Amino acid sequence: MIFSSKAEYGVRLMVELGRQSPEQPTSLKAIADAEGLPLAYLEQVVARLRKAGLVMSARGAHGGYWLARPAEDIAMVEVVQALEGAIAPMECFVHDHTERVLCSHEPDAGRGCATKLLWTRVQGGIIRSLQTTTLAELVEFSRRTELARTA
Amino acid sequence: MIFSSKAEYGVRLMVELGRQSPEQPTSLKAIADAEGLPLAYLEQVVARLRKAGLVMSARGAHGGYWLARPAEDIAMVEVVQALEGAIAPMECFVHDHTERVLCSHEPDAGRGCATKLLWTRVQGGIIRSLQTTTLAELVEFSRRTELARTA
DNA sequence: TCCATATCCTACCAGCACGGTCGGATTGCC
DNA sequence: GGCAATCCGACCGTGCTGGTAGGATATGGA
Numbered sequence: 593m594i595f596s597s598k599a600e601y602g603v604r605l606m607v608e609l610g611r612q613s614p615e616q617p618t619s620l621k622a623i624a625d626a627e628g629l630p631l632a633y634l635e636q637v638v639a640r641l642r643k644a645g646l647v648m649s650a651r652g653a654h655g656g657y658w659l660a661r662p663a664e665d666i667a668m669v670e671v672v673q674a675l676e677g678a679i680a681p682m683e684c685f686v687h688d689h690t691e692r693v694l695c696s697h698e699p700d701a702g703r704g705c706a707t708k709l710l711w712t713r714v715q716g717g718i719i720r721s722l723q724t725t726t727l728a729e730l731v732e733f734s735r736r737t738e739l740a741r742t743a
Numbered sequence: 744m745i746f747s748s749k750a751e752y753g754v755r756l757m758v759e760l761g762r763q764s765p766e767q768p769t770s771l772k773a774i775a776d777a778e779g780l781p782l783a784y785l786e787q788v789v790a791r792l793r794k795a796g797l798v799m800s801a802r803g804a805h806g807g808y809w810l811a812r813p814a815e816d817i818a819m820v821e822v823v824q825a826l827e828g829a830i831a832p833m834e835c836f837v838h839d840h841t842e843r844v845l846c847s848h849e850p851d852a853g854r855g856c857a858t859k860l861l862w863t864r865v866q867g868g869i870i871r872s873l874q875t876t877t878l879a880e881l882v883e884f885s886r887r888t889e890l891a892r893t894a
Numbered sequence: 895t896c897c898a899t900a901t902c903c904t905a906c907c908a909g910c911a912c913g914g915t916c917g918g919a920t921t922g923c924c
Numbered sequence: 925g926g927c928a929a930t931c932c933g934a935c936c937g938t939g940c941t942g943g944t945a946g947g948a949t950a951t952g953g954a
Contacts, residue, residue, distance in 0.1 A: 593746050593827045594834060597942065600858055607857045619900065633943055635902075642902095651901045652951025668861055681746050681869075706758045706885040707751055710819055710876055717872035721864040734857040748913065770929065784914055786931075793931095803922025804928040 595676060601629055602637045602675040603668070603730070609647060610663040610731035617649070617656030637675065644674035663731050669722035679722070681714040682707070746827060752780055753788045753826040754819070754881070760798060761814040761882035768800070768807030788826065795825035814882050820873035830873070832865040833858070 604627055612618045620638060624631040638657060641647045646666065647657045659666070673679060680686040755778055763769045771789060775782040789808060792798045797817065798808045810817070824830060831837045 593750075593830060593832075594837075595832050595862075596940090597834075600833060603858045603861060617900095621900080630943065632945080636943090639902075649901065650951085651899095651949075653897095653899045654952060655900045655950080657901090682751060683745060683748075686745075706881040706888075707754045709884050710754060710873075710881060711746075713872040713876055714869055717868035718865055721868035722861075725861055725864055730857040730861060733860050737857075747911090768929095772929080781914065783916075787914090790931075800930065801922085802920075802928095802930045804926095805923060806921080806929045808930090 598675045607730050609659050610727050614658045617658050619656040640674050663728035666727040667723050668725045682711045749788050749826045758881050760810050761878050765809045768809050770807040791825050814879035817878040818874050819876045833862045
């Protein structure tokens with residue numbers, strides 16, 4: 593019922609990258625300092641984003657990360673999916689190899705899996721909300737609240 | 744990102760109760776057998792539903808459980824909430840005492856919590872889908888698919 | 895060339911929640 | 925009284941989560 597901290601950290605990282613100009617890369621250390629997060633752990637988080645093709649990187653001195661696409665073209669469902677794996681409200685949604693008896697659905701179980709109907713709706717609700725939110729929105733929100741504070 | 748098995752078991756239990764006539768109580772053992780779930784564990788699950796006032800119980804021989812209200816009047820958000828606790832996509836939503844630095848939001852953190860905007864939307868999506876689904880729907884679905892199999 | 899700064903990669907670890915078991919107390923029908 | 929139930933709390937193994945450690949590799953600058 594709860595997303596792991598990878599999602600939280602990863603989203604913050606993406607917002608931070610969205611705030612930077614994509615000309616020069618931003619180092620993880622800068623982000624870790626700004627957000628107060630453990631650098632070594634952020635490395636693991638950003639690795640997922642890179643493998644998903646959401647950020648690009650340059651190694652060596654003055655290296656760092658930047659968004660692979662403009663923030664307007666990044667739906668948050670991609671980000672969360674990269675960080676958390678498949679978006680699923682129940683285990684049997686992601687592992688079809690139903691080792692545990694958690695899900696007795698369709699096959700010979702006697703009755704159709706009524707719960708599956710429920711979890712499908714929930715999944716739809718989650719995905720829809722993530723699909724209609726772009727990274728650019730979050731970046732702008734972050735800028736606006738920052739401004740409100742300064743004023 | 745995933746509900747625990749308590750939710751799965753509890754929802755199935757509620758559906759099972761919804762299929763029974765509320766005249767006489769249904770024993771946990773009958774449900775455990777029908778669904779292939781561990782009885783002792785189901786006891787813990789049903790305890791939550793009872794404390795939430797969703798089911799009623801009678802002790803002693805021929806005792807058991809039944810729905811406290813007609814299935815049409817039970818929104819699944821109540822059921823899931825009773826089983827899982829507060830519906831929250833991120834930890835800082837349920838524990839305001841932000842011990843871990845997970846959520847750096849508003850207070851003095853420098854910038855507004857952009858992630859909170861995202862998680863709020865996700866939470867809304869989940870709750871809406873759970874609110875618009877009644878137990879009666881699931882019961883009827885279960886009856887219909889059962890019929891389809893028999894045919 | 896050498897050093898500082900980065901990304902990258904893998905192994906490791908402690909804590910804790912989850913799923914589940916067990917034993918027993920209590921209640922109530924026959 | 926005995927059996928069938930609900931109730932209650934303690935316990936426990938295992939896996940995942942959040943995080944650390946250590947090093948390999950790449951690259952720009954002095």
